Amino acid sequence: MKAVRLTLISHAQTLAQKVGRFHLEDDPILKPGPEFYTDPAICVITAPERRARETAALFATSAWSSHELHDCDLGHWSGMSLKALQAQDPAGLRAWQQDLSANPHGGESIATLCKRIGNWLEAFKTPGRWLVVTHPFVLRAAMLHVAQCPPTAFHRIDVLPLAKLELSHAGQWRVQLTPMDSARVGVG
Secondary structure, eight states: OOOEEEEEEEOOOBHHHHHTBOOOTTOOBSOOOOOOOOOTTSEEEEOSSHHHHHHHTTTOSOOEEOGGGOOOOOGGGTTOBHHHHHHHOHHHHHHHHHOTTOOTTSSOOHHHHHHHHHHHHHHOOOOEEEEEEEOHHHHHHHHHHHHTOOGGGGGGOOOOTTOEEEEEESSSEEEOOOOOOGGGOOOO
16 A cells, blocks of 8 residues: 655745734735745645645646635635624634634534545545645644544644645554754754
């Protein structure tokens, strides 16, 4: 049985992340940033949103888009700042943070997102190395699924721009911790 190796990468920083608001579908990344070396043998998959596609372009000249990797649909909260949401719908925000099946925004619940990503992972059995550019919520859901954590851990995971999650599958999914690059270690 050949192993599947997935490296999930969170999209590059956007203005929405910088100012503390939920994304709109077509939010661009703030700046292109450096291009990253990617082995041509690694297939790149991207979520369909603009911020994911622009980030994938930093890694490869072409990428296959997968709708299953789309960001959580936050319904009428899309584009809202957290500060505005706390003022306009504090009960809805509290419910969404405490009950993962809640969707006071009229979009997709966190529980539904986690199930969607878990199903995608379980169906993904193509051997080889894959780079997947997607969203912080998707990385959280993948981590919960693979580590079999309770869904309540979802809001306890921080995913920064360009963060990576290494997964491998040879009979079962595993989180793969990789060594640190000693040349990039330092303080200040």
